[in-house]
Amino acid sequence: MNTVKKIISKMAQTVASSGGDLARPFTVAVEGNVGSGKTTFLQHFNKNQNVAVLAEPIDMWRNCSSYNLLELMYQDPKKWSFTFQSYVQLTMLRQHQRKTRQPIKLMERSLYSARYCFVEKLCRDGLMAKPSMEVIDQWFNYVTKLEDTQLDLIVYLRTSPEVAFERILKRNRSEERTVAFEYIRDLHDIHEAWLYNKTLHKCKAPVIVLNADLDQSVIEEEYMKFEPHILNKIPLEVKSL
Numbered sequence: 369m370n371t372v373k374k375i376i377s378k379m380a381q382t383v384a385s386s387g388g389d390l391a392r393p394f395t396v397a398v399e400g401n402v403g404s405g406k407t408t409f410l411q412h413f414n415k416n417q418n419v420a421v422l423a424e425p426i427d428m429w430r431n432c433s434s435y436n437l438l439e440l441m442y443q444d445p446k447k448w449s450f451t452f453q454s455y456v457q458l459t460m461l462r463q464h465q466r467k468t469r470q471p472i473k474l475m476e477r478s479l480y481s482a483r484y485c486f487v488e489k490l491c492r493d494g495l496m497a498k499p500s501m502e503v504i505d506q507w508f509n510y511v512t513k514l515e516d517t518q519l520d521l522i523v524y525l526r527t528s529p530e531v532a533f534e535r536i537l538k539r540n541r542s543e544e545r546t547v548a549f550e551y552i553r554d555l556h557d558i559h560e561a562w563l564y565n566k567t568l569h570k571c572k573a574p575v576i577v578l579n580a581d582l583d584q585s586v587i588e589e590e591y592m593k594f595e596p597h598i599l600n601k602i603p604l605e606v607k608s609l
């Protein structure tokens with residue numbers, strides 16, 4: 369056996385004995401406003417056998433030992449936001465740490481959008497008390513230093529707030545019936561500041577921006593344009609945001 373074959377064979381044995389979980393996979397977070405089409409985007413990659421697709425743990429938020437934390441948060445944000453965000457942080461951390469056999473991991477949202485977009489919004493609206501923010505932040509700072517929580521790429525599904533809001537109205541999710549356009553507009557502005565204008569918070573991963581206003585009938589073409597980067601076939605230059 370030549371040397372290269374020996375190395376490959378040794379690597380294969382090591383991977384097999386470790387259950388396929390050697391290094392952190394190439395990790396991509398799919399971000400964008402509520403209603404931006406993250407689910408549709410993930411479905412496109414679901415068929416690829418090199419990609420582990422991790423949907424947002426929204427079902428867990430709706431059923432935490434039978435409590436619907438998402439609904440409680442929308443009904444009374446002042447009372448329930450800390451509880452909800454604590455649980456979001458825990459469930460997101462689990463997603464980041466989930467072992468996968470595939471070399472690419474595509475996550476719907478991340479610890480980062482929870483903190484930089486949603487907690488940011490609660491803070492701006494005065495809906496989360498300062499001591500609660502401090503606890504969320506200390507947890508966040510601690511867990512985002514772990515190797516498992518690092519991101520290699522962010523895909524930003526960029527929509528106009530009007531389109532996102534229209535989609536939310538159309539899907540008619542029961543917990544979201546009280547969502548106002550202003551909420552979506554503010555979340556849009558925060559996503560823009562974080563991922564487009566890069567004026568809010570630091571993040572080490574490069575960002576790909578997709579036009580997610582496009583109709584479902586043509587959006588596949590937009591996905592295909594960026595697919596080689598998402599599948600890490602053409603790595604993007606790493607720049608600090």
Ligand SMILES: Nc1ncnc2c1ncn2[C@@H]1O[C@H](COP(=O)(O)OP(=O)(O)OP(=O)(O)O)[C@@H](O)[C@H]1O
Pocket residue numbers: 400401402403404405406407408424426438453456477481482483486487544
């Ligand atoms: N960290 C968070 N804090 C508060 N609410 C959150 C948080 N993450 C998600 N949500 C809420 O959970 C619901 C799901 O929103 P999200 O944008 O994550 O997915 P989505 O709208 O189902 O995705 P898409 O429509 O892009 O496929 C929304 O009602 C959103 O407001």
